[in-house]
Amino acid sequence: MKPEHVVSAESGGDSVAAVLGETTQPAYQLSADGDIAWWNEQFASVVGYTDEELSQLDAPDLFSTDAWDRFEARLTGSDETTYWTDKIDMVRKDGEQCTHHHTTSLSRNGDGETLTGIVSVADEDLPRAELLKTVQLATDRVIAAKTREEIEHALCETLGNAGLYRAVWVGEERDGRLEAVAAAGPETVSVDAFAGEWTSADEARPALVTAQTGRISTIRDIPNSEHPDGPREFTADHGFHAGCSVPLVADGMIYGVLTSYTDTSDRYGQLEETLLTQLGRVAGLAIGSVQTERLMLSQPRIELELRLKSDTVPVVRFAKETGATGEREGMTQEENGTTVQYYTIEGAAPERIVTEMENTDNVRSARVVDADANLYEVRFAESAAGMLLAAGAETRRIELDPDGVTIVATAPEGTDVREILDRIREIYPETELRAKRTLSERGRRDQPAWPDSTELTDKQTEMVEAAFEAGYFEWPRDVTAEDLAERLDISAATLHYHLRRAQRQLVEAYLD
Structure with a gap:
């Protein structure tokens, strides 16, 4: 079965154990005689084996001949390199070869050298420019949102419609369970149904663990994971192969969880996890800000x-x-x-x-x-x-x-x-x-007195009228800001700018 502990080492053992204990990336340890001394769940998912099957294998069964020759040379000392990053070929259970960047290092224990490897399974193939642009757009929309509901929907709509994810949803913990409050993507309906698949297994649900601990949860190769049969079969039917949950957190307060799914197993490398985690923090700060504002407005x-x-x-x-x-x-x-x-x-x-x-x-x-x-x-x-x-x-x-x-x-x-x-x-x-x-208390008049003119500019009036007629102010919206901006032949940021200024002037006119 899967070893319970990371192999200790006299030189750097504590730091190695700390890194392996925290990483969400696939990781493993090999001994000089070819034993697979330790691995984590993510590594088992990448190669497609169960823990029981891995315990019966040797390192040469998993790595290409060239890769194992390089590992063996370093383990035996004929190659004195102790730390390196390189592309390594591995052979999955289904016989397919997969190539990823491995960061590996050597450490010594009482039985000799141990090689520790961490696999970057996604970043080399990730459309980085597209991901960076999407996360920045989501950040801008979250900042522009005025309510918690708008923040949650902005996250889902931006990520879910970017073509990077199979589905995206935001959940809030309620009475020990995680309930979806917003969702988007090609498989939006399936996300809601997916939530229903977790009954007695709810305590092990990765998104719920994130909601309770504030730590990121990533699962690769969901259909072949050790999770309950119902969720695994459901994800296979709907094309969910990898998932990542990040907390919406600020100042130690967890407001919810942002979860995304992809249709391939080789996703959620360090770059993608970092960007999604940062986005979760921005959303948490924004939610905290709007809730603080609501509280402040209720006090003298x-x-x-x-x-x-x-x-x-x-x-x-x-x-x-x-x-x-x-x-x-x-x-x-x-x-x-x-x-x-x-x-x-x-x-x-x-x-x-x-x-x-x-x-x-x-x-x-x-x-x-x-x-x-x-x-x-x-x-x-x-x-x-x-x-x-x-x-x-x-x-x-x-x-x-x-x-x-x-x-x-x-x-x-x-x-x-x-x-x-x-x-x-x-x-x-x-x-x-x-x-x-x-x-004094404002905005509670039975018959609010509007001024004769709200002093909107012609451009602001044009934007407000176009947004109203297109259903932009409906809930849910009949048109996105991007689609409306395209109709008006302007950028989405320009549209947001004019609408925000117009809305502010209208609200001030109402409250004064």
């Missing part, structure tokens, strides 16, 4: 208006020089404290804007997201918005004009405003408190 609030005019801040100085104007569109916060903010800035060349942002001491990086929509991403090591958030306040608006920067935030009654100002002035010494207002 004060409104603070801050003004920053110092020429020592590069972005303020450059706005004065160029006449540039801008507005923050959204923000997320990463686990290390970095705040990622999105701005629309007009009146200056994109290269100049990025350069001035990056010249600011507290900015880690800046990039153009969509030049047509004048949309930029700025990553702050420290920021006024981040400090306001840490103090329990929420930044409602940040605007850049040729005279400086205006920040409007709301905070619970009783907030120590002086403490907030002192913290912000550590970064921006000349920050001024322009106004402090107590907010």
Whole structure:
């Protein structure tokens, strides 16, 4: 049967055991006499054998002659290489040869040398550019979403419609079970049915394990795995061969699980797992943000208006020089404290804007997201918005004009405003408190008084009318933002930009 422990080693044994204990990649250990000393479930899935069958095999049964000759030379010392990465040919149970990158190293124990290998089963064949583009698009949509439901559907629709996955779904843990709340892809209906296949086996369900532990779960070659017959047969019938579940997590809070399935077993290498994990963190932060906003709006609030005019801040100085104007569109916060903010800035060349942002001491990086929509991403090591958030306040608006920067935030009654100002002035010494207002209950009038004009631009009016007529505001939507943007012959980012600004002005008109 499958060995219970990683082979220990006098040199580097603890670190080897730690790596093998954490990796979700296929891994194995070989001894100099050709024994397969240890393997994990992922390795068994790649070669198509059960644990019982693997325990009866020797290394030359699994590896090509050339591969085993190289392994043997290093195990016996005739080749003194101790660490290397190379393409290795293996022979599966069905007789087919599979080739993957193996990262291997040597360590010594009481019985001699042990070779440890970790297999990268997917990244070399992965359409990297397409995956990176899809994950970035999903990130942008998650950030633009206004509710938890929109965030969950944005994840599924973006990944599920990209052609990279057989199915994608988001689940939330309820009473010890995981329930699907959003799904997309060619096999959407099958995903819901798949959830029903797990009854008494629910405790072993990888997605549920992820929901309870916050750790990624990856299964390759699902039809030949050791999971219950019902789910295995169901996945085989519907073309699910590999699956990966990542947590939607932020600040230790697990909000749900994002699960995807592919129609091939050789997927979910290190790059893909890393990108999906990062996407799960962004979604977790976004969900936490909208829930915090909902809670904040239910409590008595004060409104603070801050003004920053110092020429020592590069972005303020450059706005004065160029006449540039801008507005923050959204923000997320990463686990290390970095705040990622999105701005629309007009009146200056994109290269100049990025350069001035990056010249600011507290900015880690800046990039153009969509030049047509004048949309930029700025990553702050420290920021006024981040400090306001840490103090329990929420930044409602940040605007850049040729005279400086205006920040409007709301905070619970009783907030120590002086403490907030002192913290912000550590970064921006000349920050001024322009106004402090107590907010009354808003938006609860029996007959809301609308102004005669909402002051929408012609372009905003055109976008809102087109979106309404196309069913964009329906739930579920009758048309995606991409399809609507294509009809209007503009980019999706430009459409989002105009709709967000129009919606904000309409809501402000309703609440004022």
